[in-house]
Amino acid sequence: MDIGFMDCIANFHTNPSDKDNKEGIFQSHSHLSAEITLLVRGEGFYAAGEQNVEVLPGDLLLIPAGLKHSYVCIKAWEGYSLHIYDQNLPPYCQYLMSHAFSQRPGPILKASLTPGAAERALAAMHQIEEECRREEKTEYSYDLLRNALETLLLAYHTGTCDQAAEAPSEHPEEQMIQDALKEIHQNYHTSLKVSDLAANHYLSESIFRKKFTDRIGMSPKQYIISLRIDEAKRLLHTSRKPVEFIASEVGFSSSSRFHDLFVKHVGMTPMEWRRSGES
Known part of the structure; x- marks a missing residue:
């Protein structure tokens, strides 16, 4: 689906107790597109360089394009990973993405969402998944995807504000x-x-x-x-x-x-x- 800023979206499931499943520990990799990942259930870690980030249900991650990273599932998990071309983002999404990386430490960014915010973020992921599955985009596809992406990025920024009051x-x-x-x-x-x-x-x-x-x-x-x-x-x-x-x-x-x-x-x-x- 050629919508300009959208690469792909995946609903992932991993169970580390499955001995034949090698996805529990993923080798270091990178993407040409930036990644937004929402963990719905389970536990694990994402790593990049010396950074090791614990992820729990309701955590929303932002990973920049080109960053070598890996992850490990330690408790059966499920979530969504969205890949976007951040250089092609609509204006407000573009600002929210660049501002996140300019303000926070570490190559991998994480916001722990409230239950309500996590529910809205999941609904946004569902909306994006539905639009991406359409064989042909409609005249509303661009606006729907833009609005859903804004919801995800605003959820991230709200989550970081909820975690701690920003210092002057x-x-x-x-x-x-x-x-x-x-x-x-x-x-x-x-x-x-x-x-x-x-x-x-x-x-x-x-x-x-x-x-x-x-x-x-x-x-x-x-x-x-x-x-x-x-x-x-x-x-x-x-x-x-x-x-x-x-x-x-x-x-x-x-x-x-x-x-x-x-x-x-x-x-x-x-x-x-x-x-x-x-x-």
Whole structure:
């Protein structure tokens, strides 16, 4: 199923008491895609380098692409492993994934979910599994998968907050940038203004723009436009929505401006880009 950011999903079952089952101890391996694993029942460990992480029911793991890791089941377990291409994620999922790895120690990240959060995460995994089993995706598949993935990533962040209150940031300027990035990724499709972002942090627009540009490498306005264009590219390849609708959905009030900026950033018109994904 070509949905852009989705690789595969697997419902795994392992019983270490089965002497013929060699999956109880898995050799070190890596994936081109990032992994999100939810343990539903059982116990075991995931390891990467010197890190050894105990996993219990309700634990949600994030494993970056390319990381060599292994796992061992010590009590019959069941769960879901979802593999995603994080470089192709929708904007808010992209932020949630990158923010998780930028804020937490260790290559393998773990959040212990409350029973309610674990239930919602499991429902999200079921939704993804159902969509991936469809022989042909529908016009709603992209949105359903995006929403389910957001649920999983929000469950992870909520779980880490529930585990311990976050210590005050030692770098308030970096926290300001992270807060601004979060707001942009959440609201890129609205009439978001740089002046409003600056005001939210009690800064003049010029000072905010300089701090953002120094840290990110492009201005806030350029970043917002780039995010909108990237999402438009994904929607053009994964849906049959009219170009004008997509322009509005990603935050452009003018179809002509969307067209001009798309050509400038991509080197082809939106319709040419759509056709390139059909070949």
